[in-house]
Amino acid sequence: MVSAKIFVLAALATVACAKSRCKPTSTSISSASVPTPTLPSTGGSKEVPAPPPTAVLKKIAVGHGLQNYTCTTASQPTAAALGALAVLYDVTALYPGTPGSPLKDQEDFDALTTDFLWTHDLPINFVDAAAYVADTTNPFPAPAEAVLGGNLHIPFLGHHYFDFEAIPMFDLSTIGLKASVGKNDSAPAPAGADVGPSGTGAVAWLQLKESGKGRSVGLDLVYRVITAGGNPESCAVTGPATYSIPYSAFYWFYSLS
Numbered sequence: 280m281v282s283a284k285i286f287v288l289a290a291l292a293t294v295a296c297a298k299s300r301c302k303p304t305s306t307s308i309s310s311a312s313v314p315t316p317t318l319p320s321t322g323g324s325k326e327v328p329a330p331p332p333t334a335v336l337k338k339i340a341v342g343h344g345l346q347n348y349t350c351t352t353a354s355q356p357t358a359a360a361l362g363a364l365a366v367l368y369d370v371t372a373l374y375p376g377t378p379g380s381p382l383k384d385q386e387d388f389d390a391l392t393t394d395f396l397w398t399h400d401l402p403i404n405f406v407d408a409a410a411y412v413a414d415t416t417n418p419f420p421a422p423a424e425a426v427l428g429g430n431l432h433i434p435f436l437g438h439h440y441f442d443f444e445a446i447p448m449f450d451l452s453t454i455g456l457k458a459s460v461g462k463n464d465s466a467p468a469p470a471g472a473d474v475g476p477s478g479t480g481a482v483a484w485l486q487l488k489e490s491g492k493g494r495s496v497g498l499d500l501v502y503r504v505i506t507a508g509g510n511p512e513s514c515a516v517t518g519p520a521t522y523s524i525p526y527s528a529f530y531w532f533y534s535l536s
């Protein structure tokens with residue numbers, strides 16, 4: 280994991296096409312076209328349901344933030360999920376094959392969640408950063424782009440949080456779209472997924488569908504894929520406790536037209 284990460288960051292730092300792995304640009308200029316992004320698959324026995332053929336992909340984001348959990352007793356089989364706080368960054372234009380994307384292939388693109396998780400400071404206001412205790416009255420710093428590997432600038436897109444009814448909300452504030460959603464289906468993250476700085480493992484992949492609460496704008500379906508970190512600790516280890524675990528994930532946002 281560590282060597283793979285260093286390799287990817289080296290690639291990011293060398294945006295100019297100086298490495299042997301870069302293709303000559305002359306072969307692609309005349310045939311340059313925007314690829315149709317394909318939702319990743321876990322490769323396992325369980326997949327999240329594919330988007331319907333009529334679904335229109337609006338954005339691909341990386342979310343970087345915290346998953347929040349609680350254990351009431353040490354004997355509880357798993358911690359209960361309370362919510363999440365994450366900043367969303369727009370990686371749509373980095374999709375491999377998109378003209379102007381400095382990422383050369385799918386591997387570099389898929390590595391973005393790990394790159395965020397291990398090399399980008401959590402974009403959260405903390406009362407205790409070492410223990411991942413967020414300032415929940417004012418959790419988010421002012422909107423700002425992310426910079427990875429020294430020179431990959433990724434635009435701010437919006438925020439992910441749970442609303443006053445504990446319903447997951449994705450507010451893509453820079454483009455005026457919102458998704459208020461609930462879980463429709465899930466699939467375990469692949470065995471090799473990034474376990475994250477807390478070492479607890481990667482949260483499941485999800486298909487989230489519109490909540491019917493009347494709070495969405497222009498979005499109907501959200502996928503969480505290529506997750507890194509975010510799983511809870513065992514309640515036997517923490518005892519009764521409420522705490523947060525850092526994570527990163529891709530979110531794919533669709534409208535059903």
Ligand SMILES: *[C@@H]1O[C@H](CO)[C@@H](O)[C@H](O)[C@H]1NC(C)=O
Nearest residue numbers: 345347361364413415521523
């Ligand atoms: C986690 O959930 C608890 C209980 O709802 C809440 O008090 C705390 O502020 C939450 N922390 C974060 C980081 O969301």
Ligand SMILES: *[C@@H]1O[C@H](CO)[C@@H](O)[C@H](O)[C@H]1NC(C)=O
Nearest residue numbers: 328329330331463464486488
């Ligand atoms: C929701 O999940 C069920 C069970 O996997 C699936 O049959 C259904 O197609 C999903 N809904 C959408 C909108 O994909």
